[in-house]
Amino acid sequence: MEIQQGYSRVAKSLHWLIALLIFSEYFIGITLSTTGWKWLHFQVGSVILVLVLCRIIWRITHTYPAMDASLSHINKLMAHAGHHSLYLLMFLLPISGLTLVFTKGVPLDLLGIHFEPLMEPLSYHKRHTIKEVHEYMANGIFYLALLHALAAIGHQFIHKTPILSRMLPKSWSKFIE
Ligand code: HEM
Numbered sequence: 001m002e003i004q005q006g007y008s009r010v011a012k013s014l015h016w017l018i019a020l021l022i023f024s025e026y027f028i029g030i031t032l033s034t035t036g037w038k039w040l041h042f043q044v045g046s047v048i049l050v051l052v053l054c055r056i057i058w059r060i061t062h063t064y065p066a067m068d069a070s071l072s073h074i075n076k077l078m079a080h081a082g083h084h085s086l087y088l089l090m091f092l093l094p095i096s097g098l099t100l101v102f103t104k105g106v107p108l109d110l111l112g113i114h115f116e117p118l119m120e121p122l123s124y125h126k127r128h129t130i131k132e133v134h135e136y137m138a139n140g141i142f143y144l145a146l147l148h149a150l151a152a153i154g155h156q157f158i159h160k161t162p163i164l165s166r167m168l169p170k171s172w173s174k175f176i177e
């Protein structure tokens with residue numbers, strides 16, 4: 001199969017849309033105690049999960065560009081490890097959120113679908129542990145995504161490797177290359 005130079009329009013759209021939603025969801029999450037926007041948090045988180053599943057299916061069924069050939073072996077390894085960890089967290093984070101709400105044992109509306117309680121409520125102690133896992137993963141994806149963004153920007157502007165530009169719309173990339 002032919003290896004394309006840059007990411008496809010679908011891959012780029014999914015990448016930036018999901019990134020924007022995850023950062024927004026993180027800020028909705030850390031301000032929940034003042035805003036009380038739990039309902040919004042649940043809906044946005046469910047949209048993220050649906051988009052992430054589409055992204056993973058798209059990733060598996062389509063050809064993606066190889067890592068830039070000028071990157072050192074260690075840089076390629078780190079980028080691979082970072083990307084895989086981001087995929088894993090993108091999937092497990094909303095799943096842990098859903099686990100947290102379903103283990104409360106109350107009816108729930110998600111993306112217009114009504115769910116009756118699926119189980120008896122778990123104890124406060126067990127739900128608290130799930131909440132902590134959700135919180136650790138949320139902080140994990142936030143800081144890992146920041147590091148990932150810094151790496152992309154550093155490669156583009158310091159090492160002059162066209163990493164960021166191949167993830168941007170074609171009409172933008174000519175301004176930074
Ligand atoms: C990428 C997606 C998500 C991110 C980045 C995210 C992030 C966060 C953050 C930062 C918190 C605050 C933790 C704390 O400081 O206490 C939180 C809490 C919470 N999240 Fe999420 N979350 C996501 C998806 C979801 C989903 C899909 C659900 C459920 C449908 C969910 C349910 C909850 C619940 C129940 C809490 C605890 C609220 C409370 O009682 O204070 N989250 N989330």
Ligand code: HEM
Binds near residue numbers: 087149150164
């Ligand atoms: C929560 C936010 C983000 C997540 C979850 C995320 C996740 C990912 C993942 C999994 C990939 C690998 C794509 C693949 O080959 O399948 C990727 C690539 C990329 N991301 Fe992000 N990203 C986020 C935010 C950002 C930000 C803020 C920037 C830049 C400022 C950025 C720049 C890039 C670039 C340039 C690539 C392509 C790297 C390459 O060609 O080797 N990402 N991202």
